[in-house]
Amino acid sequence: MQIVKLVEENTPDPKVRRIFDDIKATKKTDRVPNIWRALAVHPDHLELCWTRLKAIMSPGKVDLLTKEIIALAVSATNGCEYCINSHTAAVQKLGLDREAYGEVLAVIGLYNQMNKLADALQVEPDIVPTPY
Amino acid sequence: MQIVKLVEENTPDPKVRRIFDDIKATKKTDRVPNIWRALAVHPDHLELCWTRLKAIMSPGKVDLLTKEIIALAVSATNGCEYCINSHTAAVQKLGLDREAYGEVLAVIGLYNQMNKLADALQVEPDIVPTPY
Amino acid sequence: MQIVKLVEENTPDPKVRRIFDDIKATKKTDRVPNIWRALAVHPDHLELCWTRLKAIMSPGKVDLLTKEIIALAVSATNGCEYCINSHTAAVQKLGLDREAYGEVLAVIGLYNQMNKLADALQVEPDIVPTPY
Amino acid sequence: MQIVKLVEENTPDPKVRRIFDDIKATKKTDRVPNIWRALAVHPDHLELCWTRLKAIMSPGKVDLLTKEIIALAVSATNGCEYCINSHTAAVQKLGLDREAYGEVLAVIGLYNQMNKLADALQVEPDIVPTPY
Amino acid sequence: MQIVKLVEENTPDPKVRRIFDDIKATKKTDRVPNIWRALAVHPDHLELCWTRLKAIMSPGKVDLLTKEIIALAVSATNGCEYCINSHTAAVQKLGLDREAYGEVLAVIGLYNQMNKLADALQVEPDIVPTPY
Amino acid sequence: MQIVKLVEENTPDPKVRRIFDDIKATKKTDRVPNIWRALAVHPDHLELCWTRLKAIMSPGKVDLLTKEIIALAVSATNGCEYCINSHTAAVQKLGLDREAYGEVLAVIGLYNQMNKLADALQVEPDIVPTPY
Numbered sequence: 001m002q003i004v005k006l007v008e009e010n011t012p013d014p015k016v017r018r019i020f021d022d023i024k025a026t027k028k029t030d031r032v033p034n035i036w037r038a039l040a041v042h043p044d045h046l047e048l049c050w051t052r053l054k055a056i057m058s059p060g061k062v063d064l065l066t067k068e069i070i071a072l073a074v075s076a077t078n079g080c081e082y083c084i085n086s087h088t089a090a091v092q093k094l095g096l097d098r099e100a101y102g103e104v105l106a107v108i109g110l111y112n113q114m115n116k117l118a119d120a121l122q123v124e125p126d127i128v129p130t131p132y
Numbered sequence: 133m134q135i136v137k138l139v140e141e142n143t144p145d146p147k148v149r150r151i152f153d154d155i156k157a158t159k160k161t162d163r164v165p166n167i168w169r170a171l172a173v174h175p176d177h178l179e180l181c182w183t184r185l186k187a188i189m190s191p192g193k194v195d196l197l198t199k200e201i202i203a204l205a206v207s208a209t210n211g212c213e214y215c216i217n218s219h220t221a222a223v224q225k226l227g228l229d230r231e232a233y234g235e236v237l238a239v240i241g242l243y244n245q246m247n248k249l250a251d252a253l254q255v256e257p258d259i260v261p262t263p264y
Numbered sequence: 265m266q267i268v269k270l271v272e273e274n275t276p277d278p279k280v281r282r283i284f285d286d287i288k289a290t291k292k293t294d295r296v297p298n299i300w301r302a303l304a305v306h307p308d309h310l311e312l313c314w315t316r317l318k319a320i321m322s323p324g325k326v327d328l329l330t331k332e333i334i335a336l337a338v339s340a341t342n343g344c345e346y347c348i349n350s351h352t353a354a355v356q357k358l359g360l361d362r363e364a365y366g367e368v369l370a371v372i373g374l375y376n377q378m379n380k381l382a383d384a385l386q387v388e389p390d391i392v393p394t395p396y
Numbered sequence: 397m398q399i400v401k402l403v404e405e406n407t408p409d410p411k412v413r414r415i416f417d418d419i420k421a422t423k424k425t426d427r428v429p430n431i432w433r434a435l436a437v438h439p440d441h442l443e444l445c446w447t448r449l450k451a452i453m454s455p456g457k458v459d460l461l462t463k464e465i466i467a468l469a470v471s472a473t474n475g476c477e478y479c480i481n482s483h484t485a486a487v488q489k490l491g492l493d494r495e496a497y498g499e500v501l502a503v504i505g506l507y508n509q510m511n512k513l514a515d516a517l518q519v520e521p522d523i524v525p526t527p528y
Numbered sequence: 529m530q531i532v533k534l535v536e537e538n539t540p541d542p543k544v545r546r547i548f549d550d551i552k553a554t555k556k557t558d559r560v561p562n563i564w565r566a567l568a569v570h571p572d573h574l575e576l577c578w579t580r581l582k583a584i585m586s587p588g589k590v591d592l593l594t595k596e597i598i599a600l601a602v603s604a605t606n607g608c609e610y611c612i613n614s615h616t617a618a619v620q621k622l623g624l625d626r627e628a629y630g631e632v633l634a635v636i637g638l639y640n641q642m643n644k645l646a647d648a649l650q651v652e653p654d655i656v657p658t659p660y
Numbered sequence: 661m662q663i664v665k666l667v668e669e670n671t672p673d674p675k676v677r678r679i680f681d682d683i684k685a686t687k688k689t690d691r692v693p694n695i696w697r698a699l700a701v702h703p704d705h706l707e708l709c710w711t712r713l714k715a716i717m718s719p720g721k722v723d724l725l726t727k728e729i730i731a732l733a734v735s736a737t738n739g740c741e742y743c744i745n746s747h748t749a750a751v752q753k754l755g756l757d758r759e760a761y762g763e764v765l766a767v768i769g770l771y772n773q774m775n776k777l778a779d780a781l782q783v784e785p786d787i788v789p790t791p792y
Contacts, residue, residue: 003254003352004528031258033244038253042366043527048448049249049373056242061232066198071243072237073205076648079248079343079739082255084648087243088663089261089467098264100193102702104202105648109709110188111203111219113641114167115212117181120604120612120633121170122135123214126163129221132230132400132437135616137791173792174630180715181637184708208384211475211607216384220299220399234438237384241445245377250346252369264664264701267518268660281753295522299510302517304660305764312580313513313769319576320506325496328461334503337469343739344511346519351507353525362528364457372467374452375483378431379476381445385434386399387478390427393485396494396532396569415791434770475607480780484531498570501780505577509773516744516765531782559786563774577777584770589760594726598767601733608775610783615771615791626792629719631763632730638716639731639747641742642695645709649698650663651742654691658750660758 007040015043020051026054035082065094069104076108139172148172156188167214197226201236208240247256272302279307283314290318299346329358333368340372403436412436422450427485431478461490465500480494535568544568547578563610578638593622597632604636667700676700679710686714695742725754729764736768 007013009020009032020040022034027033039046057067068090075083089099140154152164152172153245159165170214189199200222207215213262223233271277273284273296284296284304291297303310321331332354339347357366403409407415414446416428416436423429436444453463464486471479487497535541537548537560548560548568555561567574585595596618606614619629667673669680669692680692680700689773699706717727728750735743751761 002527003348003525005251010181034255034258035250035253036256039249040371041362044451045366045370048370048451052243052444052448053242053246055440061229061233062235062239066201067235067239068198069198070201070205070239072648073202074209074240074243076644077206077209077246078244078247078251079644079647080250081647081650082250082257083243083247084650084663085257085261086259087260088648090401091549092261092264097193097246098701099252099264102705103188103192103194103199105645106188106197106702106705106708107202108206108648109641109645110185111206112210112259112644113637114181114185115207115210115215116216116604116607116640117637118212119609120135120600120616120636121167121609122609122612123166123170124134125214125215125217126166127218127221129224130218131398132224132233134791135612135789169326171391173626174634176715177630177634180712182635185713186707187704204384208380211380213383213386216386216399220384230437234441235278235382238438238441238444241377243371244380248343248368248376249373250341251343251345252336252352252372254345254348261663263662266659267516267657267744290479298519298522299514299517302511302519305448305758306766308583309762309766312583312766313510316576316580317506317510319572320499320502323523324499325493326499326503330465331499331503333462333466334419334469334500335507337466338473338504339511341470341473342508342511344514346521347507347511347513349521349525350523353523354526356525361457365528367452367456367458367463368466370452371458371463372470374449375470375479376474378445378449379471379474379479381435382429382431382476382478384399385431387430387434388398389481391432391485393481393488393531395530396488396497443772468780472776475776475779477779477782480531480782484780494569498573500779502570502573502576504780505773505777508776510767512736512739512772513765513769515739515741516732518741518744530784531780536696540709562786563778564784566783567777569687577774581774584763584766589757590763591769594729595763595767597726598733598764600772601730602737602768603775605734605737606772606775608778610778610785611771611775613785614787615788617787620789621791624688625721629792631716631720631722631727634716635722635727635730636734638713639734639743640738642709642713642741643700644734645739646695646740646742647738648663651694651696651698653742653745654667654694654744655749657752659747660752660761 004038004041006034006037008038011040013040013043016040016046019043019046022054025051032087035086065091065096068094069096072104073108077112134171136170138166138169142238143172145172145175148178149173151175153179154186155182165218167218197223197228200226201228204236205240208237209244268302268305270298270301273301275304277304279306280304280310283310284308286316297350299350306319329355329360332358333360336368337372341376400434400437402430402433405433409436409439411439412442415439415442418450419446420461429482431482445450461487461492464490465492468500469504532566532569534562534565537565539568541568541571543571544574545575546570550582551578561614564616593619593624596622598626600632601636605640661717664698664701666694666697669697671700671701673700675703676706679703681708682714683710693746695746725756727752728754729756732764737772
């Protein structure tokens with residue numbers, strides 16, 4: 001199903017055009033991924049989303065591969081097909097090999113199970129983190 | 133609420149006793165976390181869970197901090213209080229400082245949002261990973 | 265995949281026939297949506313679902329567009345493709361234009377993010393509603 | 397459990413101070429809700445979150461009550477206690493009375509059920525929205 | 529937090545009174561569970577919920593214990609504390625002993641893991657059920 | 661999308677080969693379901709998953725049909741298409757007829773609704789199970 005008409009890359013809207021250009025430059029690709037072309041139906045929201053994603057996914061104390069692994073863990077837990085696809089491609093491009101990918105997957109599966117067991121058993125917290 | 137009576141650490145059940153000892157030795161703590169004492173109501177299931185968790189969380193190609201960050205991302209996405217608590221304590225112990233923790237949190241929040249936008253817009257996949 | 269054979273609109277089952285007619289009359293459409301034809305494999309359950317949906321979605325203190333927007337918010341949060349499709353069509357038919365749809369989407373995305381941050385941080389409630 | 401030390405309202409950090417002031421001015425309250433004091437452990441993330449929330453929740457084509465109802469629907473579907481509490485207080489303050497609140501709740505419950513039935517039955521989409 | 533004032537069992541509202549009586553008679557208890565006292569803030573919704581629950585949970589081709597086990601599986605997967613508590617009490621009352629409870633829990637945990645692995649790997653369906 | 665290359669049934673890897681043979685023997689089918697061929701990209705994880713699933717799904721105090729019904733309830737609640745398909749086929753093969761399937765579905769839908777109402781209303785637990 002097609003919920004919105006994807007906005008064309010050569011759209012005359014100057015704000016959208018500028019963001020599309022920034023997306024391509026930042027991601028070093030020659031085409032704008034569908035999610036951004038769909039979000040462009042509301043240019044202000046597109047800008048809010050892209051600006052924030054760019055800030056959060058830029059180099060910091062946590063490296064980009066770890067950030068993309070987190071994205072994959074969240075997306076798999078939510079069962080978001082588009083996002084699983086996109087973040088699997090990203091971790092691959094950043095060098096996560098087959099064996100390491102298998103380990104990441106194992107951890108995702110493991111804690112989806114353990115979360116539900118802890119909920120079902122209504123286990124009281126016992127390991128207290130020192131507040132950050 | 134208390135769904136099950138937590139099994140005492142000095143339980144006479146030899147299988148549970150052996151697993152509890154292994155948990156304490158592996159985690160280098162002097163007490164058994166509540167989740168394992170609760171799972172011990174069914175010793176065979178306790179063994180299946182612990183054996184598998186120990187195997188998946190042992191050193192491999194992905195380092196332990198990254199594995200615990202994945203566990204935190206999954207637990208936050210599922211909203212499992214016990215697990216959020218436990219894995220926040222774990223990443224802290226493994227050296228994730230306040231700033232890096234803030235970045236991890238930002239990525240978790242970001243993709244929970246992006247997942248739902250991609251779902252709502254029913255965006256067709258466009259970035260094809262080379263199959264692993 | 266096809267889990268159940270969709271029941272034909274001209275089914276000889278009088279209960280199902282009567283409900284199908286009511287669905288078409290209520291929704292002012294000339295065909296029965298697939299979800300109802302699938303639920304019809306168990307006529308009593310079909311009746312329970314339809315009767316209740318009709319009652320809850322009938323005019324009240326909350327207008328129909330707001331109710332369909334709620335339905336879209338729930339469906340996007342759950343990632344239910346059939347329902348996202350159906351409720352997007354409904355809000356569109358009820359007059360939600362492109363800009364307003366973009367705003368609705370932005371709010372859905374925003375709180376899916378904020379929910380997970382609040383969970384991850386285990387923030388204690390501070391704003392107390394006067395009980396209804 | 398307390399994952400982070402809530403940042404004090406009179407923190408010396410000028411960026412956090414400025415955002416806290418803006419939160420109080422925008423929300424017309426004399427104290428900063430806990431979620432913002434918790435997010436302040438990472439000032440840049442706090443700023444990204446607040447700026448975006450303020451933009452999305454400002455007056456637009458969709459009125460504020462509808463936006464808060466969407467927030468409540470998302471929060472209930474995700475089971476986020478802090479957020480359910482906060483957005484119930486918000487809709488109440490914006491005038492949603494007991495009867496209308498009951499209707500909102502009924503719609504939230506209804507579509508959480510219908511979503512899972514549609515998923516379980518793997519119903520094929522049949523109502524095609526004209527793409528926005 | 530208390531979102532609504534629980535309606536008293538001796539409320540003067542005749543519709544609510546009648547439903548409360550039916551709940552106590554059907555469940556063979558001498559007090560009305562909190563969920564029904566909370567739903568009673570909107571008597572019509574209370575009636576829709578109770579009538580339907582009573583119909584679905586009455587004896588049929590699937591026995592009551594299996595129905596309560598399904599309720600527990602759903603509630604644990606959703607992480608609903610009130611419901612986990614309530615349905616654990618129900619299966620216990622219906623005779624599910626400690627060992628069988630442990631097996632039920634194991635199955636719930638197992639498929640929460642397998643679901644996420646199947647999603648993450650985007651496995652194509654291969655086992656085709658004959659449509660019901 | 662294809663995240664991993666499904667491992668061929670006649671793979672030269674002896675560990676995978678042995679597990680594939682065990683899967684076919686245990687399930688009494690002549691082909692290995694796709695999920696196991698996908699998990700085989702990481703043989704150790706495949707072994708952990710299969711060994712555990714085989715143990716949990718073997719005859720115990722809870723019969724196999726009930727276990728598969730739990731699997732279906734979990735899968736529908738999570739909206740996992742592959743798993744819904746697979747477990748619907750399983751309950752069908754184990755003799756759950758159309759009417760009973762309709763009842764199972766009704767219970768799954770009912771409690772997905774009730775869970776969210778209990779969460780939204782933040783109902784305090786009142787029915788205390790005797791701890792297992």
